[in-house]
Amino acid sequence: MDQKFKLVAPRARLTEDYSNPIEDILFGSGWDRGIGIKSSYTAERLVDLLAVPVVHKDDRKPASVEPRNTPQNYCSHNQDQSRDLLVAEAIKHEASVKILKSNPLKEANQGDQTGRFRSAALSNLPTELLLVIMGYIEDIEDIVSLALVNERLCSIAQGELQSYFPQYFAPWANENIACVGDYSAEHDFPPGLFSDAELEALQHEEIAIFIEEEAEWKIGSPNRLGDFTYPGVSHIQERPMEILSSKTWPLRDCLGSVSDSSPNPLIKSCDIYRDYFPRDQPWVLRNPTTKEFVRAEAIALKPEFIKGPHIVGLGFGEVLLSRISWTSAALDIEDTADIGRGIWAGHRFDITTLTRHERKTTGDAEWTDVSDEVVTEIAIIWESYFGADWRETLCRVFETQM
Incomplete structure (x- = not known):
C-alpha cells in the first residue's frame, strides 16, 4: 500500500505542500x-x-514601545498629547517620504554649509521617540536606510532589526498538529483534537473532496483528518527560512554596498539563525x-x-x-x-x-x-x-x- 503522509495543523487550517512515504518521513x-x-x-x-x-534582553524594545503596525496603541503608558503630536510630525517629515531609500549615502553626505546633516533634527530626538518612529515604519528596508544616516541611528536600528526577524520563526508552536496518512477514515480523529461542538460545526462546512475509491472530486464536509490537507480547507504554510532569506538578502545587498573596506554592523543583525x-x-x-x-x-x-x-x-x-x-x-x-x-x-x-x-x-x-x-x-x-x-x-x- 503506497501511503504517503503530510504535516497538518488542522485547527489552524495549515498544511504542507508535499507528502512522503512513512520511510522517508x-x-x-x-x-x-x-x-x-x-x-x-x-x-x-x-x-x-x-x-x-x-x-536576548538587550535585543528587546523598551516596554513602552508597541510593536510595528499598531501605532494607535503606542500611548499605552499615558504619554501626553503633545508627545503624540511631536512623534506624528517627525514621522510625517522623515518616514513617509521613503527615508533615504533611493541613495542613502548620497543623502547622508549632503549637508548645509555648516556641515550638519539634514536629518540632524531626527537624530537628536530621544531614543524612546526614535524607537516609536521606527515602529511606525512598515518597510524594514526603510529602517536600514535610516540607520545609514549616522552611527547613533545605526545603533538604534540594530535592536529594531533583531526584534523584527523572530516573528517569522515557529509558526506552528503551540498549534495542534499531526502527520496524516492518505488513508484516514471518516470521523477518525486523534482523541481530543476537536470538541463535540467543533465536530458538529464541521458537518456544516462544504468543501471539494477527492474520493479515492471513485477517483473524482465531490462536495462534502471535512470529516477526515486528511481533508485538512486540501486547499479548500487549509492554507499552505510558507517556509520560515525561505521567507527570511527573501527578506535578509536585499538588506545584505544594501548594507554590503555601503562600504567595501569594512562590513556594516547591521549585517550581523541579518545573521539570524546563528543569533537566535x-x-x-x-x-x-x-x-x-x-x-x-x-x-x-x-x-x-x-x-x-x-x-x-x-x-x-x-x-x-x-x-x-x-x-x-x-x-x-x-x-x-x-x-x-x-x-x-x-x-x-x-x-x-x-x-x-x-x-x-x-x-x-x-x-x-x-x-x-x-x-x-x-x-x-x-x-x-x-x-x-x-x-x-x-x-x-x-x-x-x-x-x-x-
Missing part, C-alpha cells in the same frame, strides 16, 4: 537505494516550524498538552551532532514524527510501536531552550521528563528498520556528512 531517504542515508526533510521542516528563537538558535545552550522538545518534555542530549546519537534545536541524524523532528503520525490503514513498515496511531497526534508542541522552559515553569511540578521513555521507543523503531547495529550505522554515515 521517519528515517530519511537513500537507504534502500544504496546511496547513503539523508536526514528526513520532513523532520527538519518540523523543527523549523516549532523552534522558538532566543531573543544558539548551539551553546541545551534545547528541549515540549508537549504542553501532556506537560512532557524531551532533552536533546538524551536522544542525539552523539553530543557533537547537536546543532541547537537541529540534531543531525536523529533529533526532535524524528521523535515527533514517530508519535504524531495518524492513519486508519496499516503502514508500509513493521509498526512495532503503533506509529500509525501516534500517542501525541493532535497535541501542541514547541522547541525551546531548557533555560526558558525552567524559567517559565518554575514551581510547576506537573511537567515530566520523558526522555528515557522516548529513547527506548526510538531504539525499538529504528532497530526494526536498520537492524541491531542501527546506532553505529547511523553514526558512521552521518559523521561523514558533518
Whole structure:
C-alpha cells in the first residue's frame, strides 16, 4: 500500500505542500537505494516550524514601545498629547517620504554649509521617540536606510532589526498538529483534537473532496483528518527560512554596498539563525498538552551532532514524527510501536531552550521528563528498520556528512 503522509495543523487550517512515504518521513531517504542515508526533510521542516528563537534582553524594545503596525496603541503608558503630536510630525517629515531609500549615502553626505546633516533634527530626538518612529515604519528596508544616516541611528536600528526577524520563526508552536496518512477514515480523529461542538460545526462546512475509491472530486464536509490537507480547507504554510532569506538578502545587498573596506554592523543583525538558535545552550522538545518534555542530549546519537534545536541524524523532528503520525490503514513498515496511531497526534508542541522552559515553569511540578521513555521507543523503531547495529550505522554515515 503506497501511503504517503503530510504535516497538518488542522485547527489552524495549515498544511504542507508535499507528502512522503512513512520511510522517508521517519528515517530519511537513500537507504534502500544504496546511496547513503539523508536526514528526513520532513523532520527538519518540523523543527523549523516549532523552534522558538532566543531573543536576548538587550535585543528587546523598551516596554513602552508597541510593536510595528499598531501605532494607535503606542500611548499605552499615558504619554501626553503633545508627545503624540511631536512623534506624528517627525514621522510625517522623515518616514513617509521613503527615508533615504533611493541613495542613502548620497543623502547622508549632503549637508548645509555648516556641515550638519539634514536629518540632524531626527537624530537628536530621544531614543524612546526614535524607537516609536521606527515602529511606525512598515518597510524594514526603510529602517536600514535610516540607520545609514549616522552611527547613533545605526545603533538604534540594530535592536529594531533583531526584534523584527523572530516573528517569522515557529509558526506552528503551540498549534495542534499531526502527520496524516492518505488513508484516514471518516470521523477518525486523534482523541481530543476537536470538541463535540467543533465536530458538529464541521458537518456544516462544504468543501471539494477527492474520493479515492471513485477517483473524482465531490462536495462534502471535512470529516477526515486528511481533508485538512486540501486547499479548500487549509492554507499552505510558507517556509520560515525561505521567507527570511527573501527578506535578509536585499538588506545584505544594501548594507554590503555601503562600504567595501569594512562590513556594516547591521549585517550581523541579518545573521539570524546563528543569533537566535544558539548551539551553546541545551534545547528541549515540549508537549504542553501532556506537560512532557524531551532533552536533546538524551536522544542525539552523539553530543557533537547537536546543532541547537537541529540534531543531525536523529533529533526532535524524528521523535515527533514517530508519535504524531495518524492513519486508519496499516503502514508500509513493521509498526512495532503503533506509529500509525501516534500517542501525541493532535497535541501542541514547541522547541525551546531548557533555560526558558525552567524559567517559565518554575514551581510547576506537573511537567515530566520523558526522555528515557522516548529513547527506548526510538531504539525499538529504528532497530526494526536498520537492524541491531542501527546506532553505529547511523553514526558512521552521518559523521561523514558533518
